[in-house]
Amino acid sequence: xxxxxxxxxxxxxxxxxxxxxxxxxxxxxxxxxxxxxxxxxxxxxxxxxxxxxxxxxxxxxxxxxxxxxxxxxxxxxxxxxxxxxxxxxxxxxxxxxxxxxxxxxxxxxxxxxxxxxxxxxxxxxxxxxxxxxxxxxxxxxxxxxxxxxxxxxxxxxxxxxxxxxxxxxxxxxxxxxxxxxxxxxxxxxxxxxxxxxxxxxxxxxxxxxxxxxxxxxxxxxxxxxxxxxxxxxxxxxxxxxxxxxxxxxxxxxxxxxxxxxxxxxxxxxxxxxxxx
Numbered sequence: 001x002x003x004x005x006x007x008x009x010x011x012x013x014x015x016x017x018x019x020x021x022x023x024x025x026x027x028x029x030x031x032x033x034x035x036x037x038x039x040x041x042x043x044x045x046x047x048x049x050x051x052x053x054x055x056x057x058x059x060x061x062x063x064x065x066x067x068x069x070x071x072x073x074x075x076x077x078x079x080x081x082x083x084x085x086x087x088x089x090x091x092x093x094x095x096x097x098x099x100x101x102x103x104x105x106x107x108x109x110x111x112x113x114x115x116x117x118x119x120x121x122x123x124x125x126x127x128x129x130x131x132x133x134x135x136x137x138x139x140x141x142x143x144x145x146x147x148x149x150x151x152x153x154x155x156x157x158x159x160x161x162x163x164x165x166x167x168x169x170x171x172x173x174x175x176x177x178x179x180x181x182x183x184x185x186x187x188x189x190x191x192x193x194x195x196x197x198x199x200x201x202x203x204x205x206x207x208x209x210x211x212x213x214x215x216x217x218x219x220x221x222x223x224x225x226x227x228x229x230x231x232x233x234x235x236x237x238x239x240x241x242x243x244x245x246x247x248x249x250x251x252x253x254x255x256x257x258x259x260x261x262x263x264x265x266x267x268x269x270x271x272x273x274x275x276x
Contacts, residue, residue, distance in 0.1 A: 003065055003090055009057050010189075016083050018057065026077070027188040027196075028056050029120050029146075034187060035063035038198055041180050042118045042144035044069045049115040051140070053102040053129060054122045056080055058087045061095065064118060070094040072110050074102045102129060108138040120146040123192065127151055127167065130201075134174050135213055143201040144180070152179055152197035159259050165227070166220035169263050173208060173216060175201040208264065215267035223255035223263075230254060235266070243269050 006012070009030040029035055038060060044050050046068030055061045055073040057080065064071050065087075071094060073084060078099060088095040098110050103125060107115075117140040121129060126147050133140055147155070150163075155171045156179050157163035171177050181198040185191040208216070219238060226234040232241040232251035241251035247269040249262050258266070 003062060006062065006087070006090065009059050009062075012083055012086075013057050016079075018079055018083065026054070026056060026122060027120075027190065027192045029059050029187065030057070030189055031187060032059060032063060034183070035060045036066065038118065038120075038144065038146070038181065039063040039067050041198065041200060042116060042142070044116050044118065049111050049113055051107055051111050051115050051117045051119075053117070053119040055084060056120075058084055060118065060120055061087060065091050065094060068094075069116075070096070072096045072098060072107075072112075072115070074098045074100060074105050074107070074110065076101050103132070106138075107133075111138075114141050116141050117143045117145065119144075123148055130155070131167075131170070134170055135210075135217065139203065142203070143175075144198060145201070146183070146196055146198045148192070149182065149195040149197045152199045155199050155201075159257055164256055165224045166217070169220050169260060170213070170216060171201060173260055173264065174213070175203050177201045211271065212264070212267055212273075215270045216263060219266045219270055220255075220263060223258070223266075227255045231258075231266075238270050 044067055048069040050064050050069045050071050052061060052064065052071055052073045055075055061071055061073055073095060075081065075084065081097060081099060084097055088097060098105055117133060130145065133143060153163040154165060154167045156177050157168040178200055179197050180200045183196045185195055222238055223231060223234050230252050231244050231249065234255065235243055243266065244251040247265040249258065249266060
């Protein structure tokens, strides 16, 4: 049997008596036309290593394997392992299954080398996983990720957008981020209560050093934690007005109008560094 001979995903789910678990934030994408489109957008192929979180019934996994890539699938829900094992049997050794919580699994070790991340992320952990990949030891070559549309909008937002916040700043300082696909709720089984979107993030060639990113996280947490206050108040614990003046930022401004360069200047000032 080959990948092309596998039964439809719905049939596989019924045969294994599998239903989505709300507690795991599961919503299955069973349309292989959509999963293949996501795999194309991820720009992966033969020789590439792809980490996928929450493969569930394996719709996206199938599409990724069809590109010729090797897939490391991290699945917390043990119910899906027998179904995914059947997929592994026809994958010519290119599907590695890792049972565990993606928030705890060492993705760097699991991948065994430079890897891309392509996932329909569980809704309840998607944002935290993204932050981990952006700021942790595992540095993906690229990330093509499906989120609730509200979260996707927060990643790609710009100043003065209602969705603009610390997730946008951290994501865009480290990556070029773009929404590449919108999906209605009806595309999923079971349908979630919200629409979804796929965001592609490609790391910048010369990212800021780790200490500056850590400072940026502290500054954005304070600034957007009280986003309706002026920076002189919201950043009081980090230096308030004096910090703003050192960074060349108006202390009377609010977080929502400060662009990426402005937040980096604040982060540098918090470390006692001169503005770039």
